[in-house]
Amino acid sequence: MDVKYLSDDKGKITGVFIAIEEWERLQKQYNISEKAPADSGAKLQQSLAEAMKKVKPSEEAE
Secondary structure: OOOEEEOOOOOEEEEEEHHHHHHHHHHHHHOOOOOHHHHHHHHHHHHHHHHHHHHOOOOOHH
């Protein structure tokens, strides 16, 4: 997964960018649709948070 971090002017990570192709794959994998209730992405959000912990650049590397 090609992940790009968005940060504010102080360098604090404020968001994550993933390619639309990756988003569409995740939507299919986790059955996320535009009509789905807001909490239907909870599993996806948890999985992405866990993945981000693994790929987040360490503070020492910066």
